[in-house]
Amino acid sequence: MAQVSLQNIRKVYPNGYEAVVPTSFDIKDGEFVVLVGPSGCGKSTLLRMVAGLEDISEGVLSIGDRNVNHVDPADRDIAMVFQNYALYPHMTVRKNIGYGLKNRKIAASEIEAKVQVAAKMLNLTDFLERKPSQLSGGQRQRVAMGRAVVRDPALFLFDEPLSNLDAKLRHQMRIEIKALQRRLGVTSIYVTHDQVEAMTMADRIIVLNAGRIEQIGTPAEIYHRPASTFVASFMGAPPMNLLKADCSEKRVILKGNVAVTANAADGPIVLGIRPEDIEVGEACDIPFTVDIVEELGAHRLLHGQLDGQDLTIHVGKDVAVSAGPIRISINPDAVVLFDAETGLAL
Amino acid sequence: MTDTTQLAIVKRPLRWGRVLDHLVLILGALFMLIPLLMVLQTTTTTDLETIKNGPELVIGDQFDDNFMSAMFQASGFSGENTGIQMLINSLILGIGFALGKIAIGMMAAYALVYFRLRFATFAFWLIFTTLLLPLEVRILPSYEIAQKLGLLNTYTGLIVPLIASATATFFFRQFFRSVPEELVEAARIDGAGPVKFFIDILVPLSQTMIAAMFIIMFVFGWNQYLWPTMVTTEEGMYTLVRGIKQLTQDLEGTNIPKYGRANMLALIAILPPVLVVIFFQSWFVKGLTESDK
Ligand SMILES: Nc1ncnc2c1ncn2[C@@H]1O[C@H](COP(=O)(O)OP(=O)(O)OP(=O)(O)O)[C@@H](O)[C@H]1O
Ligand SMILES: [Mg+2]
Numbered sequence: 001m002a003q004v005s006l007q008n009i010r011k012v013y014p015n016g017y018e019a020v021v022p023t024s025f026d027i028k029d030g031e032f033v034v035l036v037g038p039s040g041c042g043k044s045t046l047l048r049m050v051a052g053l054e055d056i057s058e059g060v061l062s063i064g065d066r067n068v069n070h071v072d073p074a075d076r077d078i079a080m081v082f083q084n085y086a087l088y089p090h091m092t093v094r095k096n097i098g099y100g101l102k103n104r105k106i107a108a109s110e111i112e113a114k115v116q117v118a119a120k121m122l123n124l125t126d127f128l129e130r131k132p133s134q135l136s137g138g139q140r141q142r143v144a145m146g147r148a149v150v151r152d153p154a155l156f157l158f159d160e161p162l163s164n165l166d167a168k169l170r171h172q173m174r175i176e177i178k179a180l181q182r183r184l185g186v187t188s189i190y191v192t193h194d195q196v197e198a199m200t201m202a203d204r205i206i207v208l209n210a211g212r213i214e215q216i217g218t219p220a221e222i223y224h225r226p227a228s229t230f231v232a233s234f235m236g237a238p239p240m241n242l243l244k245a246d247c248s249e250k251r252v253i254l255k256g257n258v259a260v261t262a263n264a265a266d267g268p269i270v271l272g273i274r275p276e277d278i279e280v281g282e283a284c285d286i287p288f289t290v291d292i293v294e295e296l297g298a299h300r301l302l303h304g305q306l307d308g309q310d311l312t313i314h315v316g317k318d319v320a321v322s323a324g325p326i327r328i329s330i331n332p333d334a335v336v337l338f339d340a341e342t343g344l345a346l
Numbered sequence: 347m348t349d350t351t352q353l354a355i356v357k358r359p360l361r362w363g364r365v366l367d368h369l370v371l372i373l374g375a376l377f378m379l380i381p382l383l384m385v386l387q388t389t390t391t392t393d394l395e396t397i398k399n400g401p402e403l404v405i406g407d408q409f410d411d412n413f414m415s416a417m418f419q420a421s422g423f424s425g426e427n428t429g430i431q432m433l434i435n436s437l438i439l440g441i442g443f444a445l446g447k448i449a450i451g452m453m454a455a456y457a458l459v460y461f462r463l464r465f466a467t468f469a470f471w472l473i474f475t476t477l478l479l480p481l482e483v484r485i486l487p488s489y490e491i492a493q494k495l496g497l498l499n500t501y502t503g504l505i506v507p508l509i510a511s512a513t514a515t516f517f518f519r520q521f522f523r524s525v526p527e528e529l530v531e532a533a534r535i536d537g538a539g540p541v542k543f544f545i546d547i548l549v550p551l552s553q554t555m556i557a558a559m560f561i562i563m564f565v566f567g568w569n570q571y572l573w574p575t576m577v578t579t580e581e582g583m584y585t586l587v588r589g590i591k592q593l594t595q596d597l598e599g600t601n602i603p604k605y606g607r608a609n610m611l612a613l614i615a616i617l618p619p620v621l622v623v624i625f626f627q628s629w630f631v632k633g634l635t636e637s638d639k
Binding site for chain 2: 051053072073074075078079080082083084085086087088089090099100103104147
């Protein structure tokens with residue numbers, strides 16, 4: 001078990017590309033941190049630097065109280081789960097799980113005991129004699145987990161471990177991984193580009209964009225108080241509505257109506273509102289025309305345009321609406337305002 | 347149910363195209379088989395009969411006599427080049443060549459693919475150009491080197507100069523490059539150093555590739571004629587392929603040529619490559635087509 005600290009970690013690839021700008025954050029002991037961001041934003045690069053698979057160009061990395069900048073991956077007391085499982089195809093499940101221990105010169109009887117415990121924990125006991133090619137995707141991912149668990153590491157690293165599974169299995173494995181991590185209390189860094197995974201699994205989320213941190217926070221903070229328009233539009237499905245509006249005399253005007261009061265300078269401003277924070281009803285003040293209704297069973301999504309800008313509204317299954325004119329109102333407490341130029345929250 | 351049984355009974359109309367296909371195949375098969383059958387026939391009769399009547403349809407009773415003389419009777423002056431000795435020499439050459447080539451090819455490819463060498467690509471192309479310089483082209487300098495190192499009439503001299511070419515390195519390099527990067531990284535985290543990774547992961551993964559290489563290289567080494575002829579002058583070091591030549595040299599003299607013995611040796615010489623191919627065949631196909639990673 002260990003805390004992890006990154007201080008001004010930077011990565012410049014040999015071809016001169018700066019994949020990670022100097023980045024600092026700390027991870028508490030036992031915390032589950034999710035790194036999320038669009039493809040190519042440097043998530044894997046950051047994780048692989050922590051793992052020791054990629055050199056750190058600048059900065060200081062410590063795991064526990066030890067500076068591990070120049071420590072070999074095998075000696076960092078970490079375990080990593082890869083996207084494509086990376087199981088040894090010629091070894092049985094038992095050997096796959098035990099291989100790391102064998103390399104540490106642990107006695108065969110002890111390895112066997114540890115493999116049994118890990119296999120039991122992951123429901124793999126019946127498959128110990130099989131080769132990876134004889135397993136389903138979910139089982140393979142469990143073997144990869146077993147290989148990580150059996151080493152009893154200070155830190156788990158996951159690089160998009162669920163992206164090769166179908167939606168249903170992904171959901172199930174998500175819960176299993178989270179439960180396992182809770183039970184073992186091992187500090188974890190989990191990379192994904194799936195914001196649902198990030199929201200559901202994380203103690204804290206780190207949103208990355210183009211090699212820099214956009215925001216660090218709990219899932220609720222990230223969701224309700226996004227630090228920038230990037231985070232607002234990246235997190236949440238459907239994402240937060242971002243509407244261009246004007247601010248004059250501390251009031252934000254949207255389609256002729258005062259939507260919310262703001263402590264901002266006059267001029268253009270971006271108003272962010274989650275689809276579920278918009279109310280629909282006869283008594284509401286803003287007229288809106290629904291173009292498309294998406295029926296999702298538990299709820300509905302209404303799509304349309306307000307002032308020439310796309311707007312999505314989330315309504316419960318009890319609210320009967322069809323395409324056509326309706327009236328809406330915006331919950332002022334849920335509004336987040338952004339600077340129109342920098343995109344940063346005000 | 348009734349439909350399918352009916353269908354099965356309906357005769358397919360005879361199509362001349364198919365007949366032609368089979369005709370071509372049968373002719374081709376005969377073309378390959380008849381010389382072999384002729385060789386087989388001559389091993390069953392006496393040399394006198396063969397020289398009088400040529401190949402016949404009857405099968406004689408001399409098979410075991412010819413076999414015994416081919417295997418155990420020396421054909422030279424020293425009495426050392428019996429069939430069995432030549433067979434052993436050929437096996438040593440074939441197996442030694444194949445194993446040596448695989449070992450060196452794998453290790454060279456390993457270094458080229460997995461280690462950050464300064465001029466890895468350049469080194470690879472340098473090795474690759476040896477494909478343009480097979481032993482036949484550089485045979486005189488090779489001979490001189492072998493001679494100066496005192497390697498004439500040794501197994502080392504027979505095998506090592508043949509190994510020096512890039513084929514195996516090339517194939518293994520392609521294969522290693524297709525091994526997923528994640529596997530290498532997983533092994534690194536599992537604490538497998540370079541040697542462990544090679545032995546525990548890479549060699550087992552390359553099994554089918556090794557088998558395929560073994561067939562190709564064994565047959566190639568087994569069939570060598572020119573180089574063994576040059577480096578071996580002692581009869582005890584002769585390989586089968588060049589030993590047969592010596593038996594048939596009697597054709598040019600006044601003796602009755604030893605057809606039975608020579609052809610028997612030819613048959614024996616065909617056998618090991620055929621067996622190797624049959625034995626490794628399924629692996630061979632797997633190694634060339636399947637990517638079990
Ligand atoms: N070896 C390399 N040399 C140069 N640039 C690289 C190298 N590896 C990655 N990059 C670049 O660094 C950036 C970050 O890559 P990285 O693999 O960390 O992205 P990622 O966030 O994991 O994306 P994904 O979600 O697609 O996996 C990308 O723009 C990529 O092109
Ligand atoms: Mg990645």
